[in-house]
Amino acid sequence: MTQPVILFSGQGAQKIGMARDWIESSATARDLANQADLALGYSLTEIMFEGPEEKLTATSHCQPALYLHGLIGLALLKERLPDFKPAAAAGLSLGEFTAHAAAYTFSFEDGLRLVSRRGTFMEEACNATDGAMAALIGGDEEKVRALAEATDVDVANLNAPGQIVISGTTQNIDAAVAQAKDFGIRRAIKLNVAGAYHSRLMASAQEKLAEELVNTIITTPAIPVVANFTAKPVGSEGEIRSTLTSQVTGSVRWIESIQHFIDAGHTSFIEIGPGKVLAGLVAKIAPSATVISIEDQASLDAAVEQLSQ
Structure with missing residues (x-):
């Protein structure tokens, strides 16, 4: 075997x-x-x-x-x-x-x-914090990192090609979701989680x-x-x-x-x-x-x- x-x-x-x-x-x-x-x-x-x-x-x-x-x-x-x-x-x-x-x-x-x-x-x-996470679909790592830097959030999970999760304050995650398409990311989905894990x-x-x-x-x-x-x-x-x-x-x-x-x-x-x-x-x-x-x-x-x- x-x-x-x-x-x-x-x-x-x-x-x-x-x-x-x-x-x-x-x-x-x-x-x-x-x-x-x-x-x-x-x-x-x-x-x-x-x-x-x-x-x-x-x-x-x-x-x-x-x-x-x-x-x-x-x-x-x-x-x-x-x-x-x-x-x-x-x-x-x-x-x-x-x-x-x-x-x-x-x-x-x-x-x-x-x-x-x-x-x-x-x-x-x-x-103790006001955190959130979002899944970014259809964007490469370079584009996601550029978005994360622009909105002051962290890259939490590099799960699979075209599937990366970001994590940070709720305000900044909302901003990242709103701006995702401007960075060439096809789709951004806010996740139903208790906070900003891996951030x-x-x-x-x-x-x-x-x-x-x-x-x-x-x-x-x-x-x-x-x-x-x-x-x-x-x-x-x-x-x-x-x-x-x-x-x-x-x-x-x-x-x-x-x-x-x-x-x-x-x-x-x-x-x-x-x-x-x-x-x-x-x-x-x-x-x-x-x-x-x-x-x-x-x-x-x-x-x-x-x-x-």
Whole structure:
């Protein structure tokens, strides 16, 4: 079996009912879910199963929910395919923490604590600032950066060719949306988000997360993990702490991250997370790559069958 690169979802992929069929049917999944509920001091799984939407969407809840979902999916895949070992890992924004946990950079519990605190810190930063984000469709990076400079906003996510997200104060994002066509950008869509993620408005969250990372035991990843901030594999303890900290206000360089894998000869990917967002992005970045998406029992069964061939 050619070992694929494993990719983990970012915030926004969460949905009510996530991981329910896994947790109800698998002792392995239940054990991880129970560990999470115990470590957090509240029932994360209840929020994942029942919502309501606003509760699950809250940054402090959806980040640990996606982390748990990703690691349950990986554990069940490995249970079904004992010889499965990913070639490398990456994750979109929050998903980078899941990727590190999958690579044993830190323990399941330590990673859960980090993403829970990260979510809380980002929620606090959102509440303390008036921030917004917008997706820019059909504009190259140079044009987007020119618009961002003109309107004093930050480039948050370089998701796929022609799909870049900007982040900043609501006033400046509104100005950028209004002026996008003047910069040769086909379409600008303001996003329904709680604040300005991956921008300077998250500085307070970044500082607090840095303190949490200092107190976290970090080891060399067992497989290469590509960081959002550098779009390169990270190895040393200092580099991992630095990239996970910088990512809070820095750009998510997803296009370059996927391109790094392609350039290294990896053309097979597995996405673990609700929906198929990452599969869609990879298809735009590297049309010849193959992506298997795993989000529930049916897609897990299909993936196991495909990977067994």
